[in-house]
Amino acid sequence: MNQPALQRLGTDADALRAAATHLRDGHLVAFPTETVYGLGADAGNDHAVAGIFAAKGRPSFNPLIVHLAERDAVQALVRWSDAAEALSDAFWPGPLTLVLPLMPGAPVSRLVTAGLDSLAVRMPAHPVARALLAEFGGPVAAPSANRSGQISPTTAQHVEQGLGDRIAALVDAGRCDVGLESTILGLTGQPTLLRPGGITAAQIETVLGRPLAQRRDTEAITAPGQLLSHYAPTAPVRLNATQWRQGEARLGFGAVKADLNLSERGDLTEAAANLFDYLHRLDATGAKAIAVSPIPHRGLGIAINDRLSRAAAPRG
Template sequence: MPKFATQVLGTNSEAVGQAATMLRGGGLVAFPTETVYGLGADATQDHAVARIFEAKGRPSFNPLIVHVAEVSALKHLVQWSDAAQAVADAFWPGPLTLVLPLRAGAAISKLVTAGLPTLAVRIPAHPVARAFLASFGGPVAAPSANRSGQMSPTRAAHVTADLSGRIEAVVDGGRCGVGLESTILGLAGVPTLLRPGAVTEDALARVLGRAVAQRQDTETLSAPGQMLSHYAPAAGVRLNALDWREDEARLGFGAVDCDLNLSETGDLTEAAANLFEYLHQLDARGAPVIAVSPVPHRGLGVAINDRLSRAAAPR
């Protein structure tokens, strides 16, 4: 693929405006959100969206999330509903993606939806992301800014290490606060949790006034982040390690002796924020395997364990 001189931009209004101009010209720009860095392209331009798949080495059957600055920008893209309004009121802007029926005639590249009759949409909370989206003034397709299947980036340096020369620019907004990709809720039929994240199943159920169905991994892909092998470092990953083996890098949780600890106090929010950062750091040490302590499967731990199980899956 062509090589680009990838620029690292700041977050002032001039830099954000420069990034938006790049997007209008069909360029690719990585930008920070509260979850992870996204790799943005103009969602209305087929060629620009195709470049996302090329830069990431992403399968074309894997749909993308469209980011916008305001709910009003979504209503001509998707079929809005009372349920969508309820969860939007509760959790947007924030780390939640909704999958809704695509509106007929919506000006969205068919590559974004991967041929599905639905569209994944989100309004991020990160102030730099919101300024960037507002400056661009249109829908931005943005998966995580990393090579397909590999660890998600929570710093601009992670983006440049993976995609330098493949994209025009990255807006350096510092470290992402949440550190895990957004929760994805399907609202094209029965409300269904398509990917766990910081907005938990219980929180969604309270707002919707009903239980949320669960997607099975054997079902056809309907949203990003559902491939069985995903989020993987170069090293192998051994889960639920109660002891350490020779030559392993040790990723702990709670009161354990280890190389890096997701949270010594057992704080799941802290653990989520540290997960990809620490996987990147341990992977850079070159150990053949990263062993990970058990993480409780409750609350945000459900999302952490989802990412870890996909990182550990056969490749």
């Protein structure tokens, strides 16, 4: 389905009504969440969902997350569980995605699930995202609003640079607060961490009262964000750099001199919020490579290192 020329929208009621109309018409709409900007389409419209894969150049075996405004709307699509109840009480709305068994007959395109019998669902916390979802009144499939495998967008400018000619509307609400995609937890069997994110494994384990299983990269893809090469700038990325090499763009952390510093005071929350934006900026310099200081592998640092390791992975 052809997209109309890009309409850049604000966040007032009229703008969100216009964005919801685009979604109902089968068009693609980029909108902010607390994590990154999402590329939204009506999750029940096969043609609209296919448009997401076409716009991003995303592999069709890579499932999508469905966003909804209310928990009862989520429960209409998936088989709910005591674990889902406890986790949604603790973390929704917020940056946690749950993968649950798909309810038979749920009005969701099979393209969303990549043919699996499970569905990734979340309730975003961003007030603009929630208002748009409420205005639309249905499930919205929304991966990050960038070309597949490239750096995720945390500003409207990032979206426009990457997808401006491929989407119908862009809701601009400024910079995203969290800056890393949601944590993804599999609940189709033993609770399994499928992708680290803003909600840590330790926080989830505290709520569940049990340790989480960990997905291995050699296992089949069951949720977004599991491709080995992902979140990548054009320039190759070198990790755990303690010394800089000539021609590299330097991304620091802590008390080091660099072109950009994720957090001079060593704050992992600040580093997470800055990560994708700073990778965009350094990539735009045309540097031959981007070198990154070591990031502590604890708390949010686990999610940051996950994104960096995928950005630095060999590219097919």
